[in-house]
Amino acid sequence: MRKKWIRGGAADLQNGRISVNRRRFSYAIAALAGAVLVALAGTGVARAQSSSAGATPMLTLYVDPATGQVFTRPGKGRSLLTTIPATALDPNTIERHVEEKTQAQLQQNQQQLFDLEKKNDELASQNHQLAQQVAEIKPAWRDYITNFQNKFAVGTLVYGDYRFYTHTGFGPQELTQINSPGPGNNSFNSFDISRAYLNFFFFPADGFTLRVTPNIYRGDGTAPADKFGSSSAIGSNLSGGMNYRLKYAYLQYSKVFDRLSDALKGDSIQGGFIPNPLVAWEEDLYGYRYVNLTPWNYLSLSSTQPGLSIAGPIKINEKQYADYDVGAYNNSTFHAFEQTNTKQVMGRLSVYPFGAKWRFQGLGATFFYDYGYGNVAPDSPTGTSLLNAKTGHIMRAAAMLHYTAENWGLIAEYDFGHNAFTGGNLFSSSGPADYFGTATTSYAGFSKMTTAFLENGNAVERGLDFMGHYHIPTTPFTLFGTFEWFQPNTKVDNDPLDFQRWVAGISYQYNEYLRFAIDSQNLMFYHSQRSVSESYVNSFAPVFSGSTAGKSVTDAVPRDTHAFFINMEINY
Amino acid sequence: MKRVIIAGVLGFAMLAMTGCASSREQSQSEWIGKTRSDLSSEMGDPKGAVPMTDTGGEMLFYSYQGHHYVFETDADGKIDSATQVR
Numbered sequence: 001m002r003k004k005w006i007r008g009g010a011a012d013l014q015n016g017r018i019s020v021n022r023r024r025f026s027y028a029i030a031a032l033a034g035a036v037l038v039a040l041a042g043t044g045v046a047r048a049q050s051s052s053a054g055a056t057p058m059l060t061l062y063v064d065p066a067t068g069q070v071f072t073r074p075g076k077g078r079s080l081l082t083t084i085p086a087t088a089l090d091p092n093t094i095e096r097h098v099e100e101k102t103q104a105q106l107q108q109n110q111q112q113l114f115d116l117e118k119k120n121d122e123l124a125s126q127n128h129q130l131a132q133q134v135a136e137i138k139p140a141w142r143d144y145i146t147n148f149q150n151k152f153a154v155g156t157l158v159y160g161d162y163r164f165y166t167h168t169g170f171g172p173q174e175l176t177q178i179n180s181p182g183p184g185n186n187s188f189n190s191f192d193i194s195r196a197y198l199n200f201f202f203f204p205a206d207g208f209t210l211r212v213t214p215n216i217y218r219g220d221g222t223a224p225a226d227k228f229g230s231s232s233a234i235g236s237n238l239s240g241g242m243n244y245r246l247k248y249a250y251l252q253y254s255k256v257f258d259r260l261s262d263a264l265k266g267d268s269i270q271g272g273f274i275p276n277p278l279v280a281w282e283e284d285l286y287g288y289r290y291v292n293l294t295p296w297n298y299l300s301l302s303s304t305q306p307g308l309s310i311a312g313p314i315k316i317n318e319k320q321y322a323d324y325d326v327g328a329y330n331n332s333t334f335h336a337f338e339q340t341n342t343k344q345v346m347g348r349l350s351v352y353p354f355g356a357k358w359r360f361q362g363l364g365a366t367f368f369y370d371y372g373y374g375n376v377a378p379d380s381p382t383g384t385s386l387l388n389a390k391t392g393h394i395m396r397a398a399a400m401l402h403y404t405a406e407n408w409g410l411i412a413e414y415d416f417g418h419n420a421f422t423g424g425n426l427f428s429s430s431g432p433a434d435y436f437g438t439a440t441t442s443y444a445g446f447s448k449m450t451t452a453f454l455e456n457g458n459a460v461e462r463g464l465d466f467m468g469h470y471h472i473p474t475t476p477f478t479l480f481g482t483f484e485w486f487q488p489n490t491k492v493d494n495d496p497l498d499f500q501r502w503v504a505g506i507s508y509q510y511n512e513y514l515r516f517a518i519d520s521q522n523l524m525f526y527h528s529q530r531s532v533s534e535s536y537v538n539s540f541a542p543v544f545s546g547s548t549a550g551k552s553v554t555d556a557v558p559r560d561t562h563a564f565f566i567n568m569e570i571n572y
Numbered sequence: 573m574k575r576v577i578i579a580g581v582l583g584f585a586m587l588a589m590t591g592c593a594s595s596r597e598q599s600q601s602e603w604i605g606k607t608r609s610d611l612s613s614e615m616g617d618p619k620g621a622v623p624m625t626d627t628g629g630e631m632l633f634y635s636y637q638g639h640h641y642v643f644e645t646d647a648d649g650k651i652d653s654a655t656q657v658r
């Protein structure tokens with residue numbers, strides 16, 4: 001685009017000469033007029049253009065057609081171009097016009113501001129509406145989370161301890177997953193974690209509960225190294241480390257009889273890896289499982305069985321008068337695979353004759369019965385049946401009287417069984433190397449005697465137990481204790497394996513999640529030390545070959561075990 | 573042995589009679605469905621807490637404002653039994 005120009009300012013006008021682009025002549029005229037008048041008004045130079053006083057001042061313009069120049073004075077070669085009334089170019093008028101234009105611009109700007117303000121208000125309103133919508137959305141989001149929380153629960157239960165043995169000996173485990181060496185290892189001590197439940201509960205629908213609880217176990221035992229290539233191998237890492245395995249995994253439906261009767265409300269069916277009817281229930285009744293095992297659990301009965309059961313309270317007018325649990329289970333425990341073509345049945349019935357307002361409250365009487373078989377495949381050699389109770393039937397029974405009050409509880413239990421306590425159970429903490437076939441030691445005869453007395457297929461067990469606790473009022477301390485007297489085979493005269501176990505201690509409730517206890521745990525084979533003739537042992541099972549005349553098992557009574565424990569429970 | 577068993581039975585019978593005579597339990601149904609966190613907020617730490625291995629719940633023993641309570645929670649931590657015992 002070409003530049004348009006007007007040369008000069010007031011000085012050029014005084015010379016009466018203005019340069020204008022020819023092609024935009026008409027526009028230039030108007031602009032020039034305005035500029036000239038403004039200049040004249042400011043300087044008073046317009047005298048030559050003025051008419052007589054009182055008349056309207058006029059501005060006369062001349063043009064040189066040859067050059068296209070415009071002049072304010074006549075001259076040679078110039079012709080009249082136009083005459084403009086000065087009023088038309090009055091500065092006031094121009095100012096007014098400018099003011100009007102400015103005013104119009106202001107009004108336009110104000111209108112735009114108004115429009116913007118209006119739009120802003122509309123946006124603010126929309127934002128408010130959006131905020132309301134978000135607020136309405138939020139409860140739905142919360143509801144989803146709440147709903148999820150209501151369907152899922154996670155918890156943990158951890159037992160830990162430190163234990164010091166003033167006297168070590170063969171015997172059952174004081175707690176699962178802990179072991180101690182046999183005689184001759186006094187002052188043995190250890191820090192342990194004996195339980196680390198991870199409890200997962202899922203509630204997929206009303207009345208349904210899915211529970212999955214892995215728990216630790218110690219990977220004891222020795223495995224051969226793995227061959228790795230033609231000339232290399234990798235050592236076994238089964239070094240007694242703690243591993244996780246499934247403890248509970250079951251589905252429970254707890255509205256089985258809700259429509260039948262109010263008395264049976266809450267009764268449930270469970271299937272999977274489930275708590276058996278006695279052990280877990282009795283642990284809850286006793287309340288100090290983190291310190292020691294309950295009697296049948298200490299002896300042989302696992303706390304968990306794969307199977308199917310039905311259980312629940314019987315309540316009338318909000319009082320519980322009975323509590324039952326009955327089911328069919330594998331003969332194997334939860335940590336072994338099933339080998340039998342039979343199953344075992346277990347049942348427990350607890351009666352509260354005066355009605356219990358809360359679980360276990362008041363006087364209760366409980367009877368438990370278990371009948372099953374050893375976990376042996378059907379085609380196993382029958383020749384071992386006399387020596388191995390696993391191939392015979394197994395029976396366990398318990399009759400209990402218990403009383404539970406707010407601050408104290410007492411349990412008296414009578415146990416009775418058949419083939420329910422083997423050498424493997426007696427030596428679950430540690431036993432003679434001879435029993436496990438890893439070495440021949442001075443306990444070889446004792447080991448054979450134990451096998452003959454306990455694994456002959458006709459053993460009869462009997463026991464009497466007392467458990468209890470007393471909470472010291474206004475303190476966080478509770479005294480507790482367990483006494484167990486057990487005869488592994490009542491058919492053996494003065495059975496050297498008869499024992500008494502007693503546990504006594506004090507528990508400290510730190511807060512709702514933490515408990516500590518300090519206690520003494522003792523296993524005493526209470527008969528006087530003596531010898532047992534091999535011929536007498538062979539009358540139960542022929543474990544000694546050849547002539548037994550004059551031969552005997554010396555030191556047939558095992559040594560006692562005495563230990564101090566500091567226990568800890570974390571429950572969340 | 574028979575003497576021990578008979579003595580035990582008699583002892584329990586006496587305990588039962590004593591317990592029943594002093595029984596003043598009252599249901600606290602307003603707590604049913606609340607959580608153990610709600611309990612802690614109002615009553616603080618329990619004087620006793622025993623995890624229930626078989627149910628996954630807990631027995632909670634409280635002493636609060638001169639009264640004594642026993643609560644049982646379910647696996648979800650919600651109270652399903654509440655009794656004022658004293």
